[in-house]
Amino acid sequence: MSTDLQALFEAFGATVGKPAMSDAEFGETFRNMMSALVRFDYVVAFAYRGKERPIDLYSTFDPKEHIIFVTLYQAGPYLLDPFYHTAHARRTGVFRMRELAPDRFFSSEYYRTYYVQTGLAEEVGFFIAADSDTTIVLSLMRREKTGAFPAAEIALLKQVEPLVAKMARHYWSGLAARFDAQLNTGQQRGKKRGAKATALQPADAVWQDLNLTARETAIVDLVLQGHSSESIGLKLNISTGTVKVHRRNVYRKLGISSQTQLLSIYLKNFGATSEAHASPVSR
Structure with a gap:
């Protein structure tokens, strides 16, 4: 035009x-x-x-x-x-x-x-x-x-x-x-609901109760973002084979067999941590 x-x-x-x-x-x-x-x-x-x-x-x-x-x-x-x-x-x-x-x-x-x-x-x-x-x-x-x-x-x-x-x-x-006010509002609502105080953002707390290691957490986050095993290996400086082993271990720990189930767990846990620690959805 x-x-x-x-x-x-x-x-x-x-x-x-x-x-x-x-x-x-x-x-x-x-x-x-x-x-x-x-x-x-x-x-x-x-x-x-x-x-x-x-x-x-x-x-x-x-x-x-x-x-x-x-x-x-x-x-x-x-x-x-x-x-x-x-x-x-x-x-x-x-x-x-x-x-x-x-x-x-x-x-x-x-x-x-x-x-x-x-x-x-x-x-x-x-x-x-x-x-x-x-x-x-x-x-x-x-x-x-x-x-x-x-x-x-x-x-x-x-x-x-x-x-x-x-x-x-x-x-x-x-x-x-504005971000500070949003954060303070979420913390006050969390206290009123009796939620435990935490220094973690909901984004960091998603996997904390699922017995995943830090490396496993990093890998599943990258998987959900759309990275292949090869891409994850390059980003984390590990071999593709090691990435695949970690992915299998995560699926075994979570009792799942697909990325669909992985995303479902992610969104469910994110919603739970957001409810406890962050402000309501406003977008």
């Missing part, structure tokens, strides 16, 4: 003289700017910090879509999302999902049971390092019937990335305080 300069100038003009904007105001400004440059179906913006539940800053989903893209995502699947892991690594720039996904992502149980529900052909994200170890990710999504982003549009998004990053850091400053 051709660039709509008038729409772009109008969107950028909306920020002139405004020292601050609400989440919705800046989200709409970003959406209008991007609409002048490329074609897309959805926009969603999240803030990530460590393994904490992401903060939903802005999205354009209808209520039904919001359940899939937001509510279900924050219920646990975000920890298996390539975008989350890229944000957690504090990488910055514009990336396509296909660039970030592990080698078996599109055949993983996570993809088949959750991601496929989104009906997306492609997702492209602006990854922006913000304050206090927080990463902002603004995603543009295209449905299957719309198709993937052309190379020319990806190049254009990369060109505009420095401006988007500066604006996002300015209008979405102070996110650390």
Whole structure:
């Protein structure tokens, strides 16, 4: 598509003289700017910090879509999302999902049971390092019937990335305080329910009561993210055969025989630890 300069100038003009904007105001400004440059179906913006539940800053989903893209995502699947892991690594720039996904992502149980529900052909994200170890990710999504982003549009998004990053850091400053408030709210609710105090995030507590070793835990996390045994071996600097032995031991300990059952246990335990130690789903 051709660039709509008038729409772009109008969107950028909306920020002139405004020292601050609400989440919705800046989200709409970003959406209008991007609409002048490329074609897309959805926009969603999240803030990530460590393994904490992401903060939903802005999205354009209808209520039904919001359940899939937001509510279900924050219920646990975000920890298996390539975008989350890229944000957690504090990488910055514009990336396509296909660039970030592990080698078996599109055949993983996570993809088949959750991601496929989104009906997306492609997702492209602006990854922006913000304050206090927080990463902002603004995603543009295209449905299957719309198709993937052309190379020319990806190049254009990369060109505009420095401006988007500066604006996002300015209008979405102070996110650390919002994460702290979310964490404190979850801790207070946990105390009211009589939950045991813990220093662990729910993400770290998922496997703690299942008698898995640290190495086994690392391997099953990578399996669920969509890494093959070969990829896991390279990441952990162990042989493929050793990875397969650990996987067999995990399945034996858990009394399961498939990745489907492994994901089910993961989500069940994540839900239990989140209920005890974290704030309710809000995305």
